[in-house]
Amino acid sequence: MLAIIGTVGVPACYGGFETLVDNLLDESEVEKNITVYCSGESYDSKIKSFKNAKLHYIPLNANGAQSIPYDIWSLCHAVFKGSDNILLLGVSGAICLPFIRLFSKVRIVTNIDGLEWKRAKWNGLIKKFLKFSEKLAVRYSDVVVADNAAIADYVKQEYRIDAEIIAYGGDHAIVKSLAASDQDYALALCRIEPENNVELILESFSKTNKTLKFIGNWDNSEFGRAMKAKYQQFENIDIVDPIYDIETLFDIRQKCSFYVHGHSAGGTNPSLVEMMHFGKAIFAFDCNYNRASTENSAQFFVNSAELVALINAPSAVENAANMKEIAERRYTWKIVKDQYFRLFK
Template identity: 30%
Template sequence: MPVNNLYILGIRGLPAQHGGFETFAQQLALYLTARGWQVHVYCQEPGPGATIYSTWRGVRRIHIAVRQGGALGTVVFDWKASLDATSRSGLFLTLGYNTAIFGLLQRLKGQTNLINMDGVEWRRDKWGALAKTWFWLNERAGCWIGNHLVADHPQIQEHLATRVSAAKISMIAYGGDEVLEADAGLLAAYGLEPGRFSVIIARPEPENSFLEMVRAFSAAPRNHRLLVLGDFQPERHPYHRQVMQAASAEVIFPGAIYDREVVQALRFYCRFYLHGHRVGGTNPSLVEALGAGCAVLAHDNRFNRWVAQDAAAYFKDGAECAALFTRLLDDDGAWQQMRAASRGRFVQRFTWPRILLEYEQLLNHWYPKHP
């Protein structure tokens, strides 16, 4: 019996090291491999050299060397991966539309390429005019070039439906792991105790409401700590400097933390998980907070509202966020109810088995049928 081949483009490679899309790709690749698929993942490698191949936990990796670094290196890698993909046979899944125009190569070859369109990247505050134009054009290109589109949130699905027919879009959310225990000893390195701190875990950018949340917490003495994770570089970024200057002595900036066990412990034992994202679809960090049973304080917008629903308490601005801290910080009953609601919402909608099955069904439907 022939084996189904899936090629995954759009990430830097496996094992996952660079964020939500790679974590999803790893979950999907291992799941499909166990289900009899042969999964191939394009991996970016620094420096010169020829394309080489390796196998990781049954997943075949195609390593493409790229001399350039940064954003340009990613673009070059995506171009080389798309070019290589034209010589392959099977089904293709592209994660993100940032270089979707390159998928024209596969379209011209008659290959079937599904594109997960991610969020509305060109609306993000962090990008300049040139980058926003590039993302806007590639969003349009992806909608046209992809054989079928995946949206990770109903609002993203509605947005894409202004570009293409709704029949061309499937909505499949992002998944996460349920965390039922964690090592409390990992908190000691940061001088923290279970339940005596709250946490922010995100990229320190204006659209993620860092300044509003830090000011809200720092508006009054809390007898509580706020741990703000992220790669802060105040000497280079005025916004980072502004956030750090707004912080009270009860706020801790430990930098970016990539140790998965430490991050899980911080979520599991925090009093509140603050989620200030204002744009995007189903945010992986918010899903992971629900999976850890966090009591969530979230920015009030259509994206976060669908993900957390009644599990979170919402704020529109810094004043409302400060009021939530004042009202809820010492309310154990409300805290326990919020934690239970988070777990309930997670189990209802965001477990990996559900998400991966939905993807497998979609991939089976679109797998090329040969006479």
């Protein structure tokens, strides 16, 4: 029996981990006996099963301050119910793993996510807690999963543990046949946070004539609202509210000239590997995570001057072909699913 813990739940309605779980499940695989733990606060309709997995609801939010008791409650319930395997996504609840190890031999596979404690949005106390949770997760898990080679290198250096490298699939973003199309705009898509180099991207396009469609949750933070107010005055910058419909996103992605990826933290980013399947050139912020994800085959920038140069004079044909080849070789859900299920008893 496998318990999957640490997400908002399924059907996927939130982010990368939820999409991962959604794609690990299969309607035809009744014999796998999987339970997915879900946030009761996030689903008005609490269905009992999804893709032949049982759903168990915890009456807490999966994110924010309640994420720690949410994960701990889920872990303890899964052990009490006799789970043979636990897939723990993220490290918030890892503080209870030493306690679980006192009375259970359940096999625990933990995806430590993207070094959450390094993110600029957390204050010092939260960073220390997340770093401590990461340490416990690595020590008390049977297998540690890193979604990026750069994170695996960090785990090896920091804890002297070899992590399994398993990324994310992106082929679910291709919902129709691809057609060669270029409507002469660049595309960026992310959570609107400083660490995603949102301002660097906007500033760069404000110095060019190239149209940018930038999709994100602009109204969810003071930073996002400030960026929106400052840059929506530029005629070539189209500030777009979040889009969750996958067919609408498919059309927007398919018609862009190139994709700009500003993430500077977090490992393998789902929006990047999804975009790689479209065979478009990718201009990525130069950090070890993005270089590992794209096998050094994207085009990279570290400041506005370098990004402006790429926008004005892109040499994108080889870049685009490389992105699609890498995506089909490494970032499909069939590959990811096989890698995960090889880790369980």
